[in-house]
Amino acid sequence: MDGPTDASAGSGGSELAADSGPPAIAAADVHRSYGDTVALDGVSLSVSRGEVFGLIGPNGAGKTTLVRALTGTTKATGEVQVLGSPPTDVDPQRIGLLPQSFSPPERLTARELVAYYAGLYDEARDPDAVLDDVGLADASDTWYEKLSGGQQRRVCVATALVNDPDVLFLDEPTTGIDPAGRRALWELIEGLAAGGTTVFLTSHAMDEVERLADRVGLLNGGRLVATGAPADLIAEHGGAPRLVVDTAAGSNEVGDVGYPVEATAETLVFHGVDPVDIGQVVAALDAAGVDYGALAWKQPSLEEVYLTLAGERYDRPGGKGDGLGGTGESVPAAASATGGEGTAGDAGGDSR
Amino acid sequence: MSATKRVGSEFRAAWRSFLRRRTAVFFTFFFPVLLVVIFGALVQTQPTGGGLFSEPAGYYLPGYLAVVVLFTPLSRVGSEIARHRDGNRFEKLATTPLKRWEWLLGGTLVNVAVIGLAGLLILGLSILVTGAGIPLAAETLLLVPYVALGVALFCGLGAVIGSLADSQDGVIAASNAVALPLLFLSDTFVTLDLLPEWFRPLVLASPLTYFARGVRAITYGETTPLPVDLGVAPAVGYLLVLAVLSAVLFAVGAALVPRTD
Numbered sequence: 244m245d246g247p248t249d250a251s252a253g254s255g256g257s258e259l260a261a262d263s264g265p266p267a268i269a270a271a272d273v274h275r276s277y278g279d280t281v282a283l284d285g286v287s288l289s290v291s292r293g294e295v296f297g298l299i300g301p302n303g304a305g306k307t308t309l310v311r312a313l314t315g316t317t318k319a320t321g322e323v324q325v326l327g328s329p330p331t332d333v334d335p336q337r338i339g340l341l342p343q344s345f346s347p348p349e350r351l352t353a354r355e356l357v358a359y360y361a362g363l364y365d366e367a368r369d370p371d372a373v374l375d376d377v378g379l380a381d382a383s384d385t386w387y388e389k390l391s392g393g394q395q396r397r398v399c400v401a402t403a404l405v406n407d408p409d410v411l412f413l414d415e416p417t418t419g420i421d422p423a424g425r426r427a428l429w430e431l432i433e434g435l436a437a438g439g440t441t442v443f444l445t446s447h448a449m450d451e452v453e454r455l456a457d458r459v460g461l462l463n464g465g466r467l468v469a470t471g472a473p474a475d476l477i478a479e480h481g482g483a484p485r486l487v488v489d490t491a492a493g494s495n496e497v498g499d500v501g502y503p504v505e506a507t508a509e510t511l512v513f514h515g516v517d518p519v520d521i522g523q524v525v526a527a528l529d530a531a532g533v534d535y536g537a538l539a540w541k542q543p544s545l546e547e548v549y550l551t552l553a554g555e556r557y558d559r560p561g562g563k564g565d566g567l568g569g570t571g572e573s574v575p576a577a578a579s580a581t582g583g584e585g586t587a588g589d590a591g592g593d594s595r
Numbered sequence: 596m597s598a599t600k601r602v603g604s605e606f607r608a609a610w611r612s613f614l615r616r617r618t619a620v621f622f623t624f625f626f627p628v629l630l631v632v633i634f635g636a637l638v639q640t641q642p643t644g645g646g647l648f649s650e651p652a653g654y655y656l657p658g659y660l661a662v663v664v665l666f667t668p669l670s671r672v673g674s675e676i677a678r679h680r681d682g683n684r685f686e687k688l689a690t691t692p693l694k695r696w697e698w699l700l701g702g703t704l705v706n707v708a709v710i711g712l713a714g715l716l717i718l719g720l721s722i723l724v725t726g727a728g729i730p731l732a733a734e735t736l737l738l739v740p741y742v743a744l745g746v747a748l749f750c751g752l753g754a755v756i757g758s759l760a761d762s763q764d765g766v767i768a769a770s771n772a773v774a775l776p777l778l779f780l781s782d783t784f785v786t787l788d789l790l791p792e793w794f795r796p797l798v799l800a801s802p803l804t805y806f807a808r809g810v811r812a813i814t815y816g817e818t819t820p821l822p823v824d825l826g827v828a829p830a831v832g833y834l835l836v837l838a839v840l841s842a843v844l845f846a847v848g849a850a851l852v853p854r855t856d
Contacts, residue, residue, distance in 0.1 A: 311686065311855070314686075314689070314690050315689070315690075315855075316686045316689045316690065316854065316855050317855050318855060335690055335691050335692045336692065338690050339690070340686070340687055340690040341687075342683040342686045342687050343683070344682075344683055345682065345683045345684070345686075345687060346681070346682030346683065346684070347682065347684060347687075348608060348609075348612045348684075350611070350612050350615035350616065351608060351611055351612060355608065355611060356608075358604075359604055359605075359607070359608040360691065361604075362600060362601065362603065362604025362605075362607070363601050363604055363605075363688075363691040363692055363693045364691065364692060365597055365600075365692070386615075402687070406691075412690075
């Protein structure tokens with residue numbers, strides 16, 4: 244394959260692996276339609292060996308279809324190679340897949356399920372060790388249907404790890420898993436990546452992708468609209484940091500603090516505030532006699548990037564929070580999109 | 596060796612899954628009991644009365660066996676494919692070394708085991724309840740490959756139905772629509788002389804006919820000549836035809852087992 248076009252805007256996450264043979268995953272001009280619905284519209288990407296690539300995008304953007312195209316489980320046009328071969332020709336021993344909405348036989352125990360998939364490979368890991376990795380050693384004798392939703396998903400993850408794959412496709416692996424379980428899985432994925440496993444991950448959890456992925460691709464309407472390292476994408480598309488102040492005061496009640504200020508129903512939002520200047524803003528509020536409650540300083544995150552590029556702004560009715568629609572400012576309405584109230588610790592921001 | 600390991604893994608998982616569905620297990624074995632009791636004991640046969648069930652009891656033994664050989668694999672394999680598709684299991688399996696024919700073979704072996712047991716139950720009940728006799732001869736052992744090949748054949752057909760139907764409901768409806776005419780128009784319960792003259796050649800289009808006639812040649816001693824002389828005893832000849840049909844339908848079914856979305 245003559246080097247498919249790499250839509251990446253950022254640097255690869257695995258410089259070491261980049262020179263060790265063909266990329267782990269390469270796709271060029273991949274198209275897939277279902278009737279009149281275009282699921283993939285000319286997607287090109289390249290994932291280096293040992294890299295963790297996170298794919299984000301709205302529901303229906305084509306993420307699962309892209310995973311299927313890359314694993315050869317749907318018939319797409321264009322060119323796809325995994326480890327230098329078309330996906331259907333790759334040694335399955337080297338590939339692991341967790342499909343979205345995967346539901347294995349429900350009346351097998353967790354151990355039996357993992358052992359079942361282990362039995363399909365010439366070489367496989369010990370099922371108990373894999374269950375231990377996903378934190379289910381204590382539930383290995385429980386039928387799948389009796390496990391909680393999060394435990395079920397972890398068993399499914401275990402089935403993708405049982406052959407110790409070189410390239411691992413995880414389609415929304417942490418859906419339904421509680422925070423502790425998610426973090427355990429994140430550490431597991433980080434460990435796999437550190438060991439050289441290439442991970443192709445789709446997720447709706449921006450914190451997950453931001454933490455795990457060396458590079459992120461944003462798919463929207465079947466097109467890969469941006470790729471790059473999370474930090475690069477945030478710098479390019481995330482907007483400026485801002486200070487959100489809970490107050491009923493209007494913007495004209497505060498003097499010039501050196502930052503653009505904007506009022507919503509119950510907040511004042513100061514854009515581009517450097518953390519070291521928070522005291523300056525507070526002093527200005529005090530000097531103006533503004534009565535205020537909580538303050539929250541927010542860094543832009545991958546979520547802002549997602550909302551901006553996917554065009555998924557959400558302003559809550561009534562304007563509570565930092566919904567900024569109609570201001571003419573080029574600032575994404577990020578925090579409100581997740582229902583975040585603009586208080587401490589939200590969306591990756593640092594609280595005061 | 597690898598294929599054996601994979602089929603073994605598939606068999607173990609499918610076998611455990613089946614045994615743990617208690618309702619399915621119960622009715623798999625209750626169904627043939629019901630059948631023999633209703634037709635063999637309540638309705639009974641009337642050797643001199645004409646019409647349906649006018650032959651001696653032993654004549655209908657292949658029919659009773661045909662019921663489980665036909666219905667159970669057809670509906671079980673078809674439903675299993677629908678379940679696998681709904682749960683994205685084929686998408687997962689497509690990225691493993693397991694081949695489609697290995698998946699179907701694992702499921703078929705489970706069906707052979709289950710229906711083998713159900714078949715033994717039918718034979719025992721038929722002898723006890725209807726008075727049908729089964730010869731104690733070496734040739735009787737041919738019933739084992741007959742049941743195994745019959746099951747494989749209808750597992751293949753079940754795979755075809757399961758792959759073409761778009762839902763579990765569709766599988767059940769299609770299975771019944773296919774199974775019912777096959778059951779009654781395959782020289783099982785309805786003798787050829789009850790069918791119109793023009794229809795009789797069509798009976799040979801049903802694979803179940805070769806099962807029923809072969810089994811009848813073994814258990815009842817009545818031999819209907821093969822359409823083509825193969826130079827072997829009818830029981831062996833029908834078995835050979837059944838083997839070819841099983842291989843073809845199994846191959847077609849395996850080829851149609853879903854791999855992609």
